[in-house]
Amino acid sequence: MTLVNPEFAEELEKFGIDKTLDCFNCGTCAAICPLIYEHFPRKMIRYAQIGAKDRILENYEDLWRCLHCGLCIETCPREADPGDLILGLRRFVIDNWRRA
Amino acid sequence: MYNPRYIIDVLADNIRKTRNPFGASNRTVNKWWKDTPMSTEGDAMLFTGLMYQLAPYIEKTTKQIERFEDTFFANYVWLNKYVPKFLVKLAFVFMASKKDKQPFNDILKSVVKILVKSNVDFFYKPKLDYYSGILLYDLGDNEGFIEHAKFVAGKLKEQGIKKLITVDPHTTYAMKVLYPKYIGESFEVKTYFELINFKAQDKGRQVTLHDPCFYGRYLELSDVPRKVLDDFGIENIDVRNSGKFTSCCGGPAESVSPALTKEILSKRYAELKETGAPIVAYCPICLGNLIKAGADVEDLSTFIARYA
Numbered sequence: 001m002t003l004v005n006p007e008f009a010e011e012l013e014k015f016g017i018d019k020t021l022d023c024f025n026c027g028t029c030a031a032i033c034p035l036i037y038e039h040f041p042r043k044m045i046r047y048a049q050i051g052a053k054d055r056i057l058e059n060y061e062d063l064w065r066c067l068h069c070g071l072c073i074e075t076c077p078r079e080a081d082p083g084d085l086i087l088g089l090r091r092f093v094i095d096n097w098r099r100a
Numbered sequence: 101m102y103n104p105r106y107i108i109d110v111l112a113d114n115i116r117k118t119r120n121p122f123g124a125s126n127r128t129v130n131k132w133w134k135d136t137p138m139s140t141e142g143d144a145m146l147f148t149g150l151m152y153q154l155a156p157y158i159e160k161t162t163k164q165i166e167r168f169e170d171t172f173f174a175n176y177v178w179l180n181k182y183v184p185k186f187l188v189k190l191a192f193v194f195m196a197s198k199k200d201k202q203p204f205n206d207i208l209k210s211v212v213k214i215l216v217k218s219n220v221d222f223f224y225k226p227k228l229d230y231y232s233g234i235l236l237y238d239l240g241d242n243e244g245f246i247e248h249a250k251f252v253a254g255k256l257k258e259q260g261i262k263k264l265i266t267v268d269p270h271t272t273y274a275m276k277v278l279y280p281k282y283i284g285e286s287f288e289v290k291t292y293f294e295l296i297n298f299k300a301q302d303k304g305r306q307v308t309l310h311d312p313c314f315y316g317r318y319l320e321l322s323d324v325p326r327k328v329l330d331d332f333g334i335e336n337i338d339v340r341n342s343g344k345f346t347s348c349c350g351g352p353a354e355s356v357s358p359a360l361t362k363e364i365l366s367k368r369y370a371e372l373k374e375t376g377a378p379i380v381a382y383c384p385i386c387l388g389n390l391i392k393a394g395a396d397v398e399d400l401s402t403f404i405a406r407y408a
Contacts, residue, residue, distance in 0.1 A: 016242070034347065064356050065101070065353060065356075067352040067353055067364065068352055069352070070313050073317070091241075093240070094240050
């Protein structure tokens with residue numbers, strides 16, 4: 001069971017992310033990403049959109065696989081900056097660690 | 101893969117206590133300038149950000165973390181934080197030999213040669229040449245990055261420094277984009293290759309430029325070295341993924357997963373070598389990785405300095 005939190009996008013703003021809801025999940029980022037793992041970063045972005053914090057915290061290692069190479073940012077048709085969202089999620093996870 | 105939490109904690113602790121991501125002494129790492137005559141006053145400061153100087157240490161450290169990745173020992177990397185910093189500093193004195201450091205020091209000397217030939221009014225103050233903190237930003241430790249950036253910018257501003265000449269994409273991005281954005285401190289930042297101003301001709305020579313992500317996409321500077329090569333009559337044979345759409349060398353994952361870096365690097369190297377031309381890189385991380393992959397590669401500054 002995963003808890004959904006529609007206000008999570010607002011929470012992410014303090015981590016420098018203000019485009020969480022811009023993504024329409026087309027998957028261009030996952031197609032261009034050099035990592036070609038299971039729908040990265042698309043899946044993480046979906047978790048962020050629905051506010052599935054526990055999923056993000058459980059799968060945090062995936063966030064640090066990202067090379068922050070910027071290919072997804074360059075090609076996103078919604079200009080939703082997927083790579084920056086991943087960077088913001090890293091900040092969110094670190095904040096959780098440090099507050100724990 | 102290493103637990104990123106342990107790696108971030110160790111790096112953040114090193115930077116906070118020593119202003120160096122490895123916990124090494126900046127004086128140990130930064131010695132290239134000692135036999136290079138340079139003014140200590142001028143219009144713009146050469147700011148290396150210590151990235152080229154750190155490259156041989158990155159190589160040595162990566163070899164170690166590669167050995168222990170996904171083993172039992174990987175779970176204890178956090179203990180590093182508790183090793184007294186004076187011991188870490190001492191270890192770094194012996195970690196890289198003169199032979200290991202020489203090629204990277206020579207790259208910085210090539211930059212100086214290029215700037216002199218281009219009549220650039222510049223100076224160097226080794227004590228003010230700090231690591232920018234970019235790795236903390238990349239790994240998501242914004243708090244640590246901001247604290248370090250304030251320290252570095254404070255030191256530069258104290259000395260009235262307004263203009264910086266940078267030599268690598270990571271430091272360039274930090275000083276040009278991140279410092280104004282996160283700490284409100286701005287410098288006029290130019291890379292050394294934007295300042296190249298002399299003529300040369302070498303018709304018939306071919307190279308393949310490997311654009312680092314930060315220069316290709318984030319800073320959109322990859323046209324500049326192409327123009328320089330073109331003016332020199334040198335043909336650059338581009339691979340499909342170049343410029344704005346360049347492919348990563350895998351370097352950013354190195355601190356948490358050298359295995360992942362290897363995987364990304366092998367794909368990029370396979371693409372680059374298809375042209376058959378010698379590769380020219382202009383980032384110390386890309387250069388170090390391509391050397392590791394066995395590529396016929398040299399740094400842009402070394403290549404250009406031959407004509408200076």
